[in-house]
Amino acid sequence: MTDTTETVPAASDTSPAPTRQRLHYAWVVAAVALVVLLGSAGFRSTPGLMMDALNAEFGWSHATVAGAVSVNLTLYGLTAPFAAALMDRFGVRLVVVCALLTISTGAGLTVLMTRPWQLMLCWGVLVGLGSGSMAGAFATTVSGRWFTARQGLVTGVLTAAGAAGNLVFMPVLAALVQNHGWRTAVVVVSLCATAVAVPVLLLMRERPADLGLLPYGATTAPPEPVLTGSALARSLRILRGAARSRAFWLLAGSFAICGATTAGLVGTHFVPAAHDHGMPVTxxxxxxxxxxxxxxxxxxxxxxxxxxxxxxxxxxxYYALRGLSLLLLPQLFAGSLRPPMLAFVIFYGLDWVATVPPTVALCRKHFGPDAPVVFGWVLAAHQIGAAVVAELAGLVRDKLGDYDAAWYAAGGLCAVAVLLCLALRVGRAAGAPAAA
Structure with a gap:
């Protein structure tokens, strides 16, 4: 009997030559998000650099300018949870482009202002709304949609871009204010906000499924999102559910202190406080x-x-170390740069927004798929804390003649944040419903 069984060639005889693995598009999206956050973040700090210039030209006090910063920070925070829901409803690209154009409009209109309410409207309201639409909810949405592995790392990188952009641009803007006037600085901000929208339009994509991909590190496709009702209603519904959880209030309270001791106090008042001791603004x-x-x-x-x-x-x-550094800060100011102040700057920089990745992780652990919107509300608490302290510190400076009391109070607030974090219990697995 003739054997008709075909001989199957060995795998090594027919295997194709190895091909180089292509870069996952998640990294392209993350790079675009980094450019947006880095480029747009520098815009929020400009009023703090203009305090002396606005005082000289219009006679506006520290508290008046800080009031505009306070409005900006408040709206920055309150916009975040709604922006996360709007990104789910209308797409990340549309929301981010509209936000950048809003910043550009608000910054550009400030060249025409002559009254404090106009500063409030342009820099407080318009720039606050635009910046808030690209706040932590943006970074959380991008990392949550596009990454299963490396979520914490990507969240940290994007958060660092947002905070670093706010600070790294300050010397450039300070030099523009000092050498060419504050109007030149705000025109540059307006033009940069428009330019940053270009890579968003060209490269941003909504979800991996749009390109036939899985999220980076995923082995199965995530479920399709089911969206019902308006973005406003969804944001409020998630807030009502989260507000029944003890974890939400502990996270919101500690993050409010985070905002108070970073953007509200140091980000807004460090430059004028150093200037009080004779240090040049630049x-x-x-x-x-x-x-x-x-x-x-x-x-x-x-x-x-x-x-x-x-x-x-x-x-x-993080909060314990931050509190200790703020208690020491009043003794470090001088008319020139000295090693102790440099040590503070390095130490405080390492801790500045290191709180964000673990806070986002705890939101994911306790609130699952709703984490981006919940973190938006937690971020709102962060910015409200920043807004309150930005205004109070300005009042302290106007009444007492220095910022010392503000620095000591901030150190005490960090001790409260430590207690709030200690009160957090281990959360449920991601995706579990929020407990009452």
Whole structure:
């Protein structure tokens, strides 16, 4: 009997030559998000650099200019949860482009202002709304949609870009204010906001499925999102559910203190406080820029730590160290740069927004798929805390003649944040419903 069985060639005889693995498009989206956050973040700090110039031209006090910053910070925070829902409803690209054009309009119109309410409207309302639409919800949405592996690291990188951009641009803007006037600085901000919209239009994509891909590191496709009702209704519905959770209030409270002790106090008042001690504005702005450089290192490292260690313990460590550094700060100011101040800048930079990756991770752990919107509300608390302290510190400076009381109070607030984080219990697995 003739054997008719075909002989199957060995795999090694027919296997194709190995091909180089293509770069996952998630990294392209993350790079675009980084450019947006880095480029747009520098716009929020400009009023703090213009305090002396506006005082000289219009006679506006520190508290008046800080009031515009306070409005900006408040709207920046309150916009974030709605922006996350709008991104789910209308797409990331449309929301981000509209936000950048809003910033450009608000900054550009300030060249015409002559009254404090106009500063409030342009820089407080318009720039606040635009910046808030690209706040932490943007970074959380991008990392959550496009990454399964490396979520903490990507969140840390994008968060660092947002905070570092806010600080690294300060020397450039300070030099423009000092050498060419504050109007030149705000025109540059307006033009940059428009330019940043270009890579968003060209390269941003909504979800991996749009390109036939899985999220980076995923082995199965995530479920299709089911969206019902308006973005406003969804944001409020998620807030109502999250507000029944003890974890939400502990996270929101600690993050409010984070905002108060960074953007509200140091980000807004460090330059004028240093100027009170005789330090040139360009030097103090350069120190804030150096904080931004070390913030990149600290926040990326925090993202790496968040993928590996208990997020609650990380937060306790970060707030405790921040509080100690703020208590020491009043003794470090001088008319020139000295080693102790440089040490503070490096140390504080490493801690600046290192709190964000573990806070985002805890939101994901406790609130699952709703985490981007929940983090938006937690971020709103962050910005409200920043807004309140930005205004109060300005009042302290006007009444007492210096900022010392504000620095000491901020150190005490960090101790409160430590207690709030210690009160957090281990959360449920991601995707579990929020407990009452």
């Amino acid at each position: 030097t103090s702005a350069s120190l804030l820029a150096l904080i931004g450089v070390f913030d990149v290192i600290g926040t990326i490292a925090s993202g790496w730590f968040t993928d590996r260690f208990d997020s609650r313990k990380l937060l306790v460590t």
